[in-house]
């Protein structure tokens with residue numbers, strides 16, 4: 254089985270949907286985890302078209318609560334019930350997300366057959382498991398909104414029996430250290446890094462901004478990311494409009510990518526004010542050569558680690 258991370262763009266339009274672009278949504282799949290970032294109104298159809306199964310636990314990350322990022326939520330939650338799916342759903346979003354979700358359930362008189370957990374965040378780690386962690390960070394769009402950073406956990410280095418023996422670590426504790434947990438011997442803490450050999454493996458990092466103007470929090474959190482997915486609502490010349498509505502131009506997104514030294518930039522949340530995408534792309538590439546426009550159905554595979 255491939256150990257790649259799969260990123261599928263399910264909606265790359267700004268708020269009004271277009272014939273070939275639906276409202277915002279992106280799916281990350283990795284080692285059986287499904288993480289949906291924003292959930293525009295066409296989400297179910299887009300999942301069917303892109304052959305993404307509804308079954309299994311699902312994490313939904315909401316960048317903010319504007320309708321073009323959330324309209325698909327109640328529909329997807331209901332369809333899971335029609336299919337008899339009983340695996341849990343976690344919904345992570347900015348403050349007010351709990352009320353937003355539960356008021357909808359109440360309005361529709363909908364009681365799901367599975368567990369829904371809602372976590373509100375203004376910034377910080379929102380998920381941490383053996384395969385990856387996800388951290389949110391504030392962006393600059395509406396009052397409460399966040400971007401998300403997905404980072405794989407790197408495999409731990411090789412166990413050094415020589416170092417373990419030198420530090421007099423009893424054999425029963427070797428396994429614990431090997432799994433990355435510190436142990437205590439005679440009130441002295443021994444850390445995995447004391448025993449495990451260094452590794453040159455680098456984690457894979459994906460950053461999704463949601464809607465935002467260019468801002469330092471994005472630049473800082475995207476530092477050396479493998480993939481940056483950035484708001485590019487407006488064409489290069491619409492700087493004032495981007496500032497007014499707190500979005501970005503495609504060229505501003507390219508500038509962020511350059512400053513953050515990311516590997517690849519995918520531009521999304523594309524409005525039809527971009528009259529000529531080739532022109533917008535040329536301008537972006539002049540700033541950051543690894544710039545691309547995302548499109549609905551685009552799938553990107555990334556290795557889980559970099560060597």
Ligand SMILES: [Zn+2]
Pocket residue numbers: 267268277319321322464522
């Ligand atoms: Zn939007």
Ligand SMILES: [Zn+2]
Pocket residue numbers: 317319394464
């Ligand atoms: Zn918005």
